[in-house]
Amino acid sequence: NAGVTQTPKFQVLKTGQSMTLQCAQDMNHEYMSWYRQDPGMGLRLIHYSVGAGITDQGEVPNGYNVSRSTTEDFPLRLLSAAPSQTSVYFCASRRGRQGMTYEQYFGPGTRLTVT
Amino acid sequence: AQSVTQLDSHVSVSEGTPVLLRCNYSSSYSPSLFWYVQHPNKGLQLLLKYTSAATLVKGINGFEAEFKKSETSFHLTKPSAHMSDAAEYFCVVSDGTGTASKLTFGTGTRLQVTL
Numbered sequence: 001n002a003g004v005t006q007t008p009k010f011q012v013l014k015t016g017q018s019m020t021l022q023c024a025q026d027m028n029h030e031y032m033s034w035y036r037q038d039p040g041m042g043l044r045l046i047h048y049s050v051g052a053g054i055t056d057q058g059e060v061p062n063g064y065n066v067s068r069s070t071t072e073d074f075p076l077r078l079l080s081a082a083p084s085q086t087s088v089y090f091c092a093s094r095r096g097r098q099g100m101t102y103e104q105y106f107g108p109g110t111r112l113t114v115t
Numbered sequence: 116a117q118s119v120t121q122l123d124s125h126v127s128v129s130e131g132t133p134v135l136l137r138c139n140y141s142s143s144y145s146p147s148l149f150w151y152v153q154h155p156n157k158g159l160q161l162l163l164k165y166t167s168a169a170t171l172v173k174g175i176n177g178f179e180a181e182f183k184k185s186e187t188s189f190h191l192t193k194p195s196a197h198m199s200d201a202a203e204y205f206c207v208v209s210d211g212t213g214t215a216s217k218l219t220f221g222t223g224t225r226l227q228v229t230l
Contacts, residue, residue: 045217106151
């Protein structure tokens, strides 16, 4: 298993540009999510999905879109990049079954700089 | 609502001495709690998890944590620090079980290990 993969590893954008961060998992996990990590703030949830075709907002969704057309893929789109979106982005996935608590697996991260 | 407080943003220990990373939580539910470790420029890796079974939880690399409901704490310990333990550690609380449960991250504790 490759686990959770993310591309690209690094990206520099100019203000106003758009781009898509890719995330894929090969563990057949129902739940996938995107976090951003900023110094001194831990990880904050941007968007999540509990299955193909179902997405919902997390704590900091503004400026980001997601879709989940397949179980494996969960791309994150930045619509019009702003310097405040400079961050490290992590994709994660886990199983989801009522009554059970499962480990969340994280990708290696994408370091994004917006100038 | 749930929250996590990591009481120290930075902890420095000498190699071979004990490690204590402190975490307090607040949750309306019977919580699940996790500790994750992040080495520099890497993703997050699960160290251990508590899910209402034994209150003393053993994890990887010699780490363990004790769930104390009366103190709402879940402190992480290790008897003897190793240089390779230098990393950032996150305490995480889950608000339930199943697909839609959400994780709340603490702000992290950076562990420095000196010779």
